[in-house]
Structures are given as C-alpha cells and as structure tokens.
Amino acid sequence: MGFEKVKQILTKLTQEHVEYLKKVEEFERKLETEFSPELVDQILQFIDNDIAEHARVEEEDLDEALKEAGITDFDIEALNFGHQTLDEIVEHLKFLVDKYRAGEATYLGKDLKKEIIKTAKEFFTTLKDHFTEEEDFFFPDILKYDIERFE
Ligand SMILES: [Fe+2]
Ligand SMILES: [Fe+2]
Structure with a gap:
C-alpha cells in the first residue's frame, strides 16, 4: 500500500529540479556578468533554504514513504551520497x-x-549532475517497484 505517496514525492522533486535549474542558470550568468556581495548572499540563501529542504525531503520524507509502501531494499544511502559531495563544496x-x-x-x-x-560554479555543475543522476537512475529505479508489485 501507499505507493501513491512515493510517486507524489518523486513528481514534486522532479518539478523542483526544473525550477532550481532555472535559478542555477541565472546565478551562473550573474556570476560572470554582475558579481556582488548581494549575489553571493542570494546564492547561499538558495543553497541553505531551497536545496537543503529538497535534500531533506529526499533523505527523510522519501525514505519514510518507501518504508510505508513496504519497500525496504532500496538503497537510499546511494542517493544521499551525492548530497555529501555537495555539502563539502558548500563548506568550502x-x-x-x-x-x-x-x-x-x-x-x-x-x-x-x-x-x-x-567554487560556486563547481557547486552548480555538481548539482546539475546530481539532478540528472536522480532523474535517470534513482527515480526510475524507485518507480520500477510499482510495476513489479503487479507482476
Ligand atoms: Fe538529491
Ligand atoms: Fe533531487
């Protein structure tokens, strides 16, 4: 039971990827053309609010929804590993x-x-790769559980 919740979360996360990639593009452009202390503040706010909350939903809410759906063998740690790499760049x-x-x-x-x-550009490049990895590998792997349930 409860796979709908998993699908809802994946849909929301994928929508956020699209939204955040637009912001990332704008930040990358501004880093080249209009660097300022305010821009740096905006980037750090984006990382500490939007990106941190997005990662929390993946690590906590998605994990919980998977367990509620009876899926216990998905390796959520593999998905979380990418967040650690991003965190290290943010720290620097x-x-x-x-x-x-x-x-x-x-x-x-x-x-x-x-x-x-x-360093900000390195963060954005790594973030884009991470989103791609989630959408191309992790999320489809999770969605496979829904198909398998009816086989
Ligand atoms: Fe992620
Ligand atoms: Fe994500």
Whole structure:
C-alpha cells in the first residue's frame, strides 16, 4: 500500500529540479556578468533554504514513504551520497565567503573573488549532475517497484 505517496514525492522533486535549474542558470550568468556581495548572499540563501529542504525531503520524507509502501531494499544511502559531495563544496564556498566578508582579497595567493566564482560554479555543475543522476537512475529505479508489485 501507499505507493501513491512515493510517486507524489518523486513528481514534486522532479518539478523542483526544473525550477532550481532555472535559478542555477541565472546565478551562473550573474556570476560572470554582475558579481556582488548581494549575489553571493542570494546564492547561499538558495543553497541553505531551497536545496537543503529538497535534500531533506529526499533523505527523510522519501525514505519514510518507501518504508510505508513496504519497500525496504532500496538503497537510499546511494542517493544521499551525492548530497555529501555537495555539502563539502558548500563548506568550502562558505569558508571563502567568510574571508571575503572579512575584507580579505586573496586566498593561498589567489584572487578570492575568482575562487568564490570558481567554487560556486563547481557547486552548480555538481548539482546539475546530481539532478540528472536522480532523474535517470534513482527515480526510475524507485518507480520500477510499482510495476513489479503487479507482476
Ligand atoms: Fe538529491
Ligand atoms: Fe533531487
């Protein structure tokens, strides 16, 4: 019972991917053309609010819905592994931003602003790959359980 809930969550997550990819494209463009402290704040807010909540739904709500549907052998850890990689990049980004906000101009002899742009772009590229992996592999793998139930 209860596979509808799983499908609802996957639909919502996929819609959010589309919505967030648009935001990511805009951020990537602005990083190139109009870098500012406000843009950095907006990016960190996007990561700490939208992306963090999205990951929480995948790690907690989806996991719970799978269990409620009687699916106990899906490897949710594999899906969560991607989040750890993203978290590590965010940690480095925040480290650089703290230095930038403190008025520093370089990090390890490199231009701090450029390092922030590079790291933010790395985050966005990794996020896009992660969304693709979920949509191409993990979500279809989950949906297969619905078909198998009627075989
Ligand atoms: Fe994810
Ligand atoms: Fe996702």
